[in-house]
Amino acid sequence: MSLQVLDMFCGAGGSSAGARMAGAVVRGGIDAWDVATRTYADNFADAKVQLRRMGPHSPPGRGFAEGEVDLLLASPECTNHSPAKGAAERCETSKGTSHYVLKFAAKLKPRYVVLENVVQLRNWHGYHPLLNGLAAQGYRCRPHVLDAADFGVPQTRRRLFVVCDRDREPGSLIDGTAERRNAEEIIRLDGRYPSKPLRSPGRAQATLERAERGISALGPGVPFLVVYYGSDGAGGWQRIDRPLRTLTTLDRFGLVTWEGSEPMLRMLQVDELRGAMGIPDGYVLARGTRRDKIKLLGNGVCPPVMHAVVESLQA
Structure with a gap:
């Protein structure tokens, strides 16, 4: 049976695209940015797409109940963890969006949770409480730091993937053995x-x-x-x-x-940058301005990496 997926902080749908490549059925996505949710709806016509800003006590929303989701994907706000923000003041409320997954997991009780973020999330004081909160719900959690360049994406992009399973210990290895691709392959x-x-x-x-x-x-x-x-x-x-x-x-x-x-x-240009993210052919990226599209891509998850992560759950 195919995994049923709900994607929190779904953005343009890079994580969901990767899950779909691994055979999962994407049931829904939630994001606070209308350009993101409209892009998501363009590419997942059968999914329930919610435009709303979540909080620490937000429920999954109408149409999602216990037993209806096998895999919860979450890519919480990362800017305030990332060195890309430079010396600017950091927002603890923004950092805390990672903990919103706890309410969703408690309500939906999916077998799997995959949380993606920048590797600097591990340095945050809320990181271990997050893992402890998931463990208290019965999840065994294993963090992986994966570089998109190891999965056939022509970009060096190291990200943290915390893989959680209620039934067994997650595997220790997510294999990225694809031949590395270079920028010249996507540049016109x-x-x-x-x-x-x-x-x-x-x-x-x-x-x-x-x-x-x-x-x-x-x-x-x-x-x-x-x-x-x-x-x-x-x-x-x-x-x-x-x-x-x-x-x-x-x-x-x-x-x-x-x-x-x-x-x-x-x-x-946008078509070059989407190639650098490993966005599959046929994926629609038509909403918003050029700047909006660049933001969608820069905030995104490379689908080939999430493809490998979701495949590892079923190995």
């Missing part, structure tokens, strides 16, 4: 998207310095990626014959190409 170098001269007036000095380091290392004529937004500890650029570094919710990567001896720059 055919001139489809227009670029502007790198050294255009008004270009930020930090961007120019990052790009010049890439040019100095590779030489003229070689395309590469520059970190356009956010901090980076590796010089601010990367080769395209490597997996893309981790996507965020904002435009992070620019592509430097060449017109003769002139370096050109453009941002990576």
Whole structure:
């Protein structure tokens, strides 16, 4: 029998897409952002999609009762755990969204719970109370840190997956043995998207310095990626014959190409970024603005990784 799935904090549905790839039936998704829930509904026509903001005592909602869900997926808010937020003040209320899963698990009593978040969740003072709360409900919990690049996704994206099972100890290994794919596989170098001269007036000095380091290392004529937004500890650029570094919710990567001896720059586009997340062909991402779509992708779960996680439950 196929696993019946409810996806908390479902976003655009990356986790649900992975579960469906593993043969599960997606029953519903819940999120507080209308662009996310409309995107989710576009791709899971038979699912009950709820647009609502959850709290620590929120019930699963109408249509979901004990025995109707086998697998509860949850990707709580991660920004206030992530180093991508930099030195900005952290919100404890936001961090606490991870504990909302306890109410859902108590009400629905699914056999499995899979909670996904940034690896820094483990450093939060509420992490072990969360695991203890699940253990008190009879769950055996095993955390895994998985890199999407090990599952055939052309992006290095390390995330924590806490796998919980009420009936047995979860397996110790979730195998990621796919051949690594590089950024060049999802980048369009055919001139489809227009670029502007790198050294255009008004270009930020930090961007120019990052790009010049890439040019100095590779030489003229070689395309590469520059970190356009956010901090980076590796010089601010990367080769395209490597997996893309981790996507965020904002435009992070620019592509430097060449017109003769002139370096050109453009941002990576939505279709390239969806490829970098391992979004399957046919998945609809039509809602919202370009910025909305980038946010949906940057907040998402790579479906091939969740595919492997859900398959491991049934092994």
